[in-house]
Amino acid sequence: MDNKTIKQKVKELTARAGFELPDDVLGLLKKAYAAENNKKAKQALGWILDNAGIARKYKLAICQDTGLPVVFVEASKLSASQIKAIEDGLAAGYQAAYLRPSMVDPLKRDRPSYRGSKIQIDFDPAISGIKISLLPKGFGSENKSQVKMFNPTASLAAIEDFVVEAVKKAGPEACPPFVVGVGIGSTSDGCLLLAKKALLGDLGKNNPDKELRNLEQRLLKKINALNIGPMGLGGKTTALAVKILKAPTHIAGLPVGVNISCHALRKARLIL
Amino acid sequence: MFSGVIYTARDQAHKRLVELIKAGKKLPIDLKGAVIYYCGPTATPKGKVIGACGPTTASRMDEFIAPLLKVGVVAMIGKGRRSAAARAAIKKYKAVYFLAPAGCGALIARYVLKNELVAFADLGPEAIRRLTVKDLPLIVGIDSQGKSIYQDL
Numbered sequence: 001m002d003n004k005t006i007k008q009k010v011k012e013l014t015a016r017a018g019f020e021l022p023d024d025v026l027g028l029l030k031k032a033y034a035a036e037n038n039k040k041a042k043q044a045l046g047w048i049l050d051n052a053g054i055a056r057k058y059k060l061a062i063c064q065d066t067g068l069p070v071v072f073v074e075a076s077k078l079s080a081s082q083i084k085a086i087e088d089g090l091a092a093g094y095q096a097a098y099l100r101p102s103m104v105d106p107l108k109r110d111r112p113s114y115r116g117s118k119i120q121i122d123f124d125p126a127i128s129g130i131k132i133s134l135l136p137k138g139f140g141s142e143n144k145s146q147v148k149m150f151n152p153t154a155s156l157a158a159i160e161d162f163v164v165e166a167v168k169k170a171g172p173e174a175c176p177p178f179v180v181g182v183g184i185g186s187t188s189d190g191c192l193l194l195a196k197k198a199l200l201g202d203l204g205k206n207n208p209d210k211e212l213r214n215l216e217q218r219l220l221k222k223i224n225a226l227n228i229g230p231m232g233l234g235g236k237t238t239a240l241a242v243k244i245l246k247a248p249t250h251i252a253g254l255p256v257g258v259n260i261s262c263h264a265l266r267k268a269r270l271i272l
Numbered sequence: 273m274f275s276g277v278i279y280t281a282r283d284q285a286h287k288r289l290v291e292l293i294k295a296g297k298k299l300p301i302d303l304k305g306a307v308i309y310y311c312g313p314t315a316t317p318k319g320k321v322i323g324a325c326g327p328t329t330a331s332r333m334d335e336f337i338a339p340l341l342k343v344g345v346v347a348m349i350g351k352g353r354r355s356a357a358a359r360a361a362i363k364k365y366k367a368v369y370f371l372a373p374a375g376c377g378a379l380i381a382r383y384v385l386k387n388e389l390v391a392f393a394d395l396g397p398e399a400i401r402r403l404t405v406k407d408l409p410l411i412v413g414i415d416s417q418g419k420s421i422y423q424d425l
Contacts, residue, residue: 040411044373047409051376061314061324064377064397098323100314100397109284112396140329140351171425173329173352175375231351231374232422233411264375 001130001272003085009270010086010132014069014093017134017268018061021052024203025179025240025265032177032230032237041235045177048230048263059097063264066099067136069117070196074124074131083119086132091115102139120193130272133200141178141262144170147192150254156215159184159256164222166258167239172232175262178239179203180223183257185249191257198243199261200269207244216242230263274370274408278309278349280401282328285392286336293339300391301400304344310351312397313387314377322387322403324377327351330369330413334358341365353422354414363418370410371421383408 021029029052033045055062069090073083094101094114103116146166150159163182170178183194207213219242229235240263249255279301281289292299310330314323330350337348338361346367351374354362362369373379386404393399414420 047373047376047379051373051379054382055324055378058378060317060320060378060381062378063375064312064314064324064326065328066314066324095315098315098317100312100323102312102397111394112398143329171353172374172422173331175351228425231371231411232353232425234424262375 003081006082006085006130006272007089007092009272010089011093011096013132013134013268013270014090014099015059015097017136017266018066018097018099019059020056020268021062021264022267025263026052028203028240029177029263032240036235036237038229038233038235040233041229041237044230044233061097061099062266063138064100065138065140066094066102067138067266068103068142070135070137071117071119072133072135072197072200073119073121074127075129076123076125076127078121078123078130082130083121086119087115087117090117132270132272134268135196135200136266137196138262138264141170141174141260144174144260145192146258147188148256149188150256152252152254154254160215160219160222162256163219163258164226167223167260168226170260171228174260175264176228176232176239177230177237177263179261179265180219180239180242181259181261182219182242182244183259184244184246184254186247186255187249188255190247191255192259194245194247195257195259198245199259199265200267201243203241203243209246212244212246216244274410275406276307276404278307278403278405279390280309280311280313280403282310282312282398283332284395284398285400286333286340288392290336290339293343299343303340306345307347307349308340308345309349309372309403313401314397316387320381322381322384324381325384326375326377326380327372330354337361341367349410353420353425359414359418359420362414362416366416368412368416369414371413372408372410380408
């Protein structure tokens with residue numbers, strides 16, 4: 001696969017990610033709408049569903065915050081020029097699809113551009129091509145990220161309280177209903193990356209790890225009991241799902257990261 | 273539902289406007305009676321009036337609210353909670369803060385009839401735009417008594 005094709009395919013992926021709310025997210029939003037009795041909350045969910053339909057049909061951005069492109073690349077081998085082709089594809093895609101230039105120098109705050117992606121590369125000898133997962137991350141939710149370096153002896157209950165509290169602090173500003181990503185283990189930055197990676201998982205599939213699955217279900221219940229609801233207007237659904245990933249950590253620590261996604265969880269995958 | 277003219281302005285435009293007010297300099301737009309919409313739209317697709325244009329988080333503009341209300345802004349549209357100080361300013365100046373459908377930029381675009389760039393073009397998506405809207409669905413977030421829809425949160 002030559003770099004020109006990589007750039008073109010990523011360009012197309014970018015548009016798809018911006019216009020099409022994924023089926024697993026849509027499915028949970030429809031369920032939430034059907035189950036909702038609170039009038040204001042139901043109206044908000046109705047707007048969200050109408051919006052998704054309009055965006056998909058007319059090829060418009062779901063949300064004006066078309067995000068900072070976070071990309072997870074998996075391959076058995078990869079070159080710098082291939083990564084550059086991916087970066088070029090993202091910038092070309094944002095421009096061609098009339099998305100929003102949202103990236104700036106953090107201190108200069110110059111004119112926003114289409115360049116400034118976060119690319120995570122994972123090498124896996126089992127992969128023959130290049131797997132690209134795009135998560136354009138909006139910053140209303142990103143701004144509510146939290147990390148806590150727990151003591152290694154901390155209880156699961158303490159971790160649960162931290163996650164629920166993080167969601168409570170996020171409140172309406174992060175655009176509920178949320179998908180809550182949690183990363184447990186690794187390092188301070190590692191657990192936040194896991195939390196973000198967790199958002200890519202199929203919301204309709206259960207966590208293969210039984211302990212994490214139970215934790216996800218308990219957290220979802222506690223989060224929905226907060227009664228924040230869509231746009232913070234109350235109601236049954238504050239979060240659509242909780243997804244957890246874990247990784248080995250140091251004997252002296254227990255890092256836990258929370259990365260919240262808004263209801264416009266845009267994610268798209270491509271295998272080259 | 274709201275029909276009329278609203279001005280988009282978010283973080284950088286607010287910072288600039290307040291700096292101009294503090295320096296006693298002329299503002300690029302007349303804010304007397306103005307409705308501010310916390311929004312930075314996407315680029316405008318061919319043949320459309322505007323791109324996706326939903327609300328951004330209002331609390332980031334809390335620190336700029338008082339001087340703008342003082343020069344005559346009557347309402348703001350955004351999403352999310354606001355600080356106690358912001359609520360107090362809204363009460364003091366008898367302004368209103370509305371919520372627009374959050375995360376629904378494609379839907380809201382349908383209510384925009386006209387879109388004109390009026391100031392701070394160099395800010396790109398954060399420029400001030402005069403939008404003419406019809407039947408824009410809004411919810412009162414904080415009324416002119418300073419009462420918030422979010423008191424339980």
